[in-house]
Amino acid sequence: MATSLKIRIIAFITACILIFGIGVGYAFLHSDGTSKSLPILNMAGQEITISEYRDAADPDFNTLIMFLSEDATEDKDYVYPVYTCGDFASRLHDSAEKRGIRCGIVGVKFKTAYEENRSEILNNGSHYLPAYSSYDACRGHAFNAFNTTDRGIVYVDSTGITVEEKEMGNKPYDMIVYAREGEELGEIRVDQVESLDYSYYKLKEGQYLRYRSTVEKYNYAAEILNREIRENNISASTAINKKRELEAMRLNLEQREEYKWIIVGQLGVIDHLQVFW
Template sequence: MGSSKGNDTCHECGSDLLLYKCKYCGMVFCDRHRRPQDHKCPGLSSYKQQVEAGTVEKPGIAAAGQPAEAQAPEKPLGSSVMHWSLLAVKLISIAVIVMALLVALIMLIGYIDARTTVTYVTLPVQNTTGVQVTLANNRSAADPTYDELVRFLKADDTSSLKYVSPGWTCADFAKRLHDNAEARGIKAGFVGIEFYDGSIDYSIYDDGSDTFAPPAGAPDMGHGLNLFNTVDKGPVYVDASSIYEGSTGDRIAYVVEGREFNEIDLDYATSTDYSFYSGYRQKYLDYIHELKEYNRLAKNYNQGIAEPGMELNQMALLLNSRNEALNAKKAEIGPFYYPSGTVKKINVYW
């Protein structure tokens, strides 16, 4: 046994670091001398018996006044730094994996989106039954030439459908023509026209036949049709609805804000410029003027009243001649529809 020391130093070497009290002799020792065989403990034989029996306990407990952590030496500083470094590496690896998955997901969405040829657009427009209008757009659709547009319109059957209010009206016709055009690779727009109320004087179309019935006026809810940007003739408005009596196909519409809105059958619309419609309208007004005079003469003839300086048989010949001329002029002009109203606003959706 070494020289006698105090209870705050190793009884063997005098060290005051990491002190333990031996359970077999009750003395205090440092970590190097804590085991009974390291300090020539009087209870060494008892310790050995316990070792052989497998019931040995720790040879010492922390001495009074020593921190509990003294029973096990602290981990080196380098070990703690390495622990945090490994944790940082793991976190960075997880972040890289998450970013890679996110990029892959974005690329997958882009790939799927690029291969999706049809997209749907819901418009701020309702048909007469209150259903929102949704267009089916073709990503690969392109602007046509005017001839390509005409060929498509003549092959399409939208205008052959019956106009039924409120079940199937102009918005439904316009949506169907749009979707059919896009499906065939022709880019199409949906157009909503708003009108000024009571803006058309229909009395100028009175032909004097006593059967003239002017239309009620512009539709309260406006009108729906289509727009095509042709590469050679520019914007072309098309109406496929069968809203007009006598209409048997698609019509070219003439749409300018502040001007009266009207349409001409496709086979008679040799130009899409508004000036063409103005000339066409004047031709019809000239025809109405001649028809009105013809109807006046016919009424007099039917009542046996001859024109001054003419016999009734001469009037009959005159009426026959004028009737033939009027029929020829009407055939040249084609169907004429009364204008719907003066355009207040044009809303175009693609």
């Protein structure tokens, strides 16, 4: 009887240890995230901090796109210098890893036109400074990287826009980033991307720039016509004919596929790119 009771007690203790061990192991794997600082500075001059989740794994491309469609990082307001690209990258990283999707942060240094800006970058060592508004002063950028199981590395930029831009009717979007050292950094809206190859971006950029050139010609012609009408330097019949021509041109521009494109280009030529996993 005593032996039987002893065996039962040992079995109970063993079961408790196993249950406790499994619980601790699960909590360890599914922890709230381990905090980690990266050598990427935000506009406040502070290193970006992220939370890493041990069970995060590389997604396939469709899983990544689905996650981006559900995530709302890009909806947050861009507030210079309080909340900028590095902060958005950190937010998207933590959101992805919390969902079990492994994510990295990319630090980019741009080549700059002014020697004093370049020397400031070089003197900063390993830190990646965030972007400024003008190209000549633009020193760096931060965005995210995902190592998809079927399409390889995919760069994503979920940096939002300012309140003023939203009031003008603009909307923030997740962007696929095309980046490689020695080349211009470019971005295309996620739902408008057909290829991840850099050559695809350059092809689309060229097509879009030609479209923009046509738009500028239309705007210039409309401005000239309006000025001639205000100054009475054009006959009524000629003005009517020109208005018809411009209206046809406008309709044609709005019907072209480029009208709905969102492409960001000429942010800078990449001097150095590094991914922090």
